[in-house]
């Protein structure tokens with residue numbers, strides 16, 4: 243028997259791995275471990291696999307997201323389902339200023355489609371649905387996981403993949419989440435070809451981007467029959483104190499957007515009036531400037547947004563997370579480390595470097611977006 247296989251067996255033999263969160267990163271992590279016969283369970287707060295994941299489509303980057311999909315044996319399925327999109331840059335008067343050809347190498351995939359592809363590759367019952375994780379406890383050399391709505395469970399290794407607000411973070415780092423100063427209003431339009439036909443036709447099957455007077459709009463008309471858009475604004479100071487808009491009342495948000503977009507072409511106004519669902523997202527980041535705890539007595543780590551949430555302004559979030567899953571799974575299963583702790587520690591070391599770079603690129607983009615000379619066209623021409 244080769245020595246690396248010996249180490250591999252020693253590392254994860256008879257170990258149970260718990261992944262918290264069945265987002266794209268958590269499921270990919272579970273697939274990559276399961277392919278190496280590791281005993282893994284994923285605990286997810288959504289009621290079931292059919293729960294709707296809202297939000298705009300995601301494009302997987304070649305050297306990160308796509309590499310993880312390739313390792314999972316799912317790259318072709320991503321390409322089969324995803325849609326290559328062009329970009330139209332427009333001005334507030336609905337003039338078309340600039341066009342970027344369809345991006346065949348990095349097509350856009352609907353979030354539910356991505357989840358479905360990933361889940362289809364896991365053994366049945368790997369995901370335990372309707373389990374909202376609340377905390378961890380050490381007992382007799384094992385982790386005990388607590389849930390709001392289900393019995394405790396035991397694991398040897400815990401991997402927190404349940405997004406930016408994870409309750410697993412405190413076991414790994416004292417870093418606390420920060421608001422980055424931008425606010426994204428997300429909207430969804432059902433049957434856009436009917437309910438905002440002129441705006442929909444203006445998009446012409448492409449992602450439409452427009453900016454003026456501190457308002458930035460990005461719309462994707464092809465999100466599984468729904469048009470999804472985001473309006474990014476610099477957060478008014480008082481919103482930081484929880485005194486923002488009431489997102490329970492769609493009319494309030496529609497009026498707010500109509501007012502902010504006064505003077506813009508009527509097609510944009512049509513878009514806001516046709517919106518059936520709004521959500522407000524203050525953009526957040528976890529600072530990566532101080533090291534994670536080295537006194538963890540049992541193995542626990544974070545991947546994806548749980549590890550390095552960042553605003554979406556460089557399109558790096560899910561891609562960075564999928565790279566985490568790829569590196570951590572390899573470290574734990576390929577026989578290059580003498581202990582689980584050193585395998586995790588090496589992953590964290592690598593992750594800090596690329597996640598920090600992704601956060602920096604995001605911050606540069608975010609700062610530029612809030613300057614008076616910002617234009618999407620200049621960004622594409624760079």
Ligand SMILES: Cc1cc2nc3c(=O)[nH]c(=O)nc-3n(C[C@H](O)[C@H](O)[C@H](O)COP(=O)(O)OP(=O)(O)OC[C@H]3O[C@@H](n4cnc5c(N)ncnc54)[C@H](O)[C@@H]3O)c2cc1C
Pocket residue numbers: 262263264265266267268285286287288297298299300301373374375376403404405406408409426428472523545546547548554556557558559560561562563
């Ligand atoms: C407006 C917007 C646009 C974006 N655009 C892009 C983009 O273009 N490209 C890009 O790369 N990224 C983008 N992102 C970021 C991207 O969505 C995230 O980086 C990505 O979803 C992170 O994946 P994840 O699996 O780590 O976490 P998530 O997708 O957040 O998944 C976490 C999972 O954990 C579950 N969960 C949460 N709490 C618990 C709990 N207590 N117990 C159990 N389960 C729990 C959730 O239900 C969810 O299923 C965008 C984000 C936003 C907000």
